[in-house]
Amino acid sequence: MAQTKVKSGLLEGVATTVTPASGAATCDFSAADIFNITTTEATTLTFTNPQLAAVKDIVVTGESAVTLPASVREVTGNTVDEAGVTLIQVLCVDATTPVYYASIGTAAA
Amino acid sequence: MKARLESGKVVKYNTIPKILKSASGETILKANTLPEFKLKQLGFHNVVTPSYDLLIQELGDIYFDSVNNEFTYPVNNLTWSETLSELKEAKIKIAKDSANQKLITTDWYVVRKQEKEIDIPAQIQTDRDAIRTACTAHENAINAKTTKSQVQSYNITY
Numbered sequence: 001m002a003q004t005k006v007k008s009g010l011l012e013g014v015a016t017t018v019t020p021a022s023g024a025a026t027c028d029f030s031a032a033d034i035f036n037i038t039t040t041e042a043t044t045l046t047f048t049n050p051q052l053a054a055v056k057d058i059v060v061t062g063e064s065a066v067t068l069p070a071s072v073r074e075v076t077g078n079t080v081d082e083a084g085v086t087l088i089q090v091l092c093v094d095a096t097t098p099v100y101y102a103s104i105g106t107a108a109a
Numbered sequence: 110m111k112a113r114l115e116s117g118k119v120v121k122y123n124t125i126p127k128i129l130k131s132a133s134g135e136t137i138l139k140a141n142t143l144p145e146f147k148l149k150q151l152g153f154h155n156v157v158t159p160s161y162d163l164l165i166q167e168l169g170d171i172y173f174d175s176v177n178n179e180f181t182y183p184v185n186n187l188t189w190s191e192t193l194s195e196l197k198e199a200k201i202k203i204a205k206d207s208a209n210q211k212l213i214t215t216d217w218y219v220v221r222k223q224e225k226e227i228d229i230p231a232q233i234q235t236d237r238d239a240i241r242t243a244c245t246a247h248e249n250a251i252n253a254k255t256t257k258s259q260v261q262s263y264n265i266t267y
Contacts, residue, residue: 042143044135065143070134080127080138088138104128104138 029056029092039064047071047090050098058088071098078104112171112180113152119171119180121156149178156180165258189257196260200251204265208244211267212237243267 013033018025020043027035030049037043039062047069060066063082068074072090080086084106091101112121125141131151137143143151154173161168161184168182189196215237218229247265254260 042147060138063139063142065140065147066138067131068136068138070131072136074128074136078128082127082139082142086138102136 027056027058029054033057034059036061037066038062039066043067045069047098047100050092050095050100052092052095054092056090056092058090060086060088068102069100072100072102074102074104078102079106080104081106084108110156111148111153112156113154114173119173121171121180122153125153154179158182159184162262165262186258187261189261191257193255193257193260196257197251197254200260200263200265201248204244204247204251207265207267208240211240240267 014031015034015036016032017036018027020037020039020041023041024044024046025037026046026048028048029051033056035056035058037045037058037060039060042065044067045058066086066088068088085108086104086106089103091103093099093101110121110123111125112119114120125143125148127139127141129137129140129151131137137151140151156171157174157177157179158168159181165187166184167187169185171180171182173179174181191199215233218233221227222229244267247263251260251263254263
C-alpha cells in the first residue's frame with residue numbers, strides 16, 4: 001500500500017488579522033483558520049464562506065462587546081471577561097443554513 | 110438595576126450579564142461593556158422604584174412604563190379587614206407598649222424609692238412624666254383619626 005508523506009507544513013493553519021471598521025468585522029472562513037481581532041468599540045462579527053466540519057478560532061482582544069451571528073449556538077459553560085483575550089472556537093455543523101457551535105472562553109493576555 | 114422583557118416576563122438584572130442573547134438570537138460577548146443606548150436597543154431599561162409609604166401602601170408587579178422608558182412598580186393602597194376602631198385600638202396598644210419599654214429602663218429608681226426611700230432624681234422623674242404625657246397625646250391623636258390610612262400612617266415616637 002502506497003504511503004503519502006505528510007509534511008508538517010501541510011498541517012499548519014493560516015492566521016489572519018481582521019480589522020473592524022465602524023463596529024463590524026467579517027471573518028472569511030475560506031481564507032484562514034485563526035482570526036485575530038482587536039476591538040476598540042462594540043463590534044458585530046459576520047462569518048462568510050462556511051465549510052462543513054471546519055473549526056475556526058477567533059481571538060478577540062479588547063474590552064468591547066462582541067456580537068456573534070444568530071447562526072452561532074454557544075455551548076453551555078462558556079465564560080467571558082472584559083479583560084484578557086477571548087477565544088471563540090467555532091465549529092460549522094451546517095454550511096448551507098449555516099449553523100455553528102461555539103465554545104467561548106477568556107485567557108490572560 | 111436594569112430589567113428587560115424576556116418571553117413575556119420581566120427579568121431583573123443587578124448587573125448586565127457578560128454573555129447574553131439578543132431578541133434576534135445573536136450572542137453578545139462582554140455585553141456588560143455595552144453603552145447605555147445599545148443596552149436600550151437590547152431591551153434593557155432602568156428599574157425605578159417609586160417612593161411609597163410602607164405603612165399604608167405596597168408595590169404591585171413590575172411593568173414597563175413606555176412613557177418614561179423604564180421599568181417601575183404601581184403603588185397600591187393597602188386595605189385592612191379590621192374596623193377603624195380595631196385599628197385604633199391596636200395602634201394605641203403600640204403607643205402604650207412603646208411607652209412602657211421606655212419607662213422600664215428607669216423603673217428601678219421607683220423600686221428603690223419604695224424599698225429604700227431614696228429619692229428619684231428630678232431629671233428621671235421629669236423624663237418619665239414626659240413619656241406618659243407623650244403617650245396620652247398619641248392616644249388622643251390616634252382617637253382623632255377618621256380613616257384607616259390615617260391611623261396606620263400615624264407615627265409613634267418618644
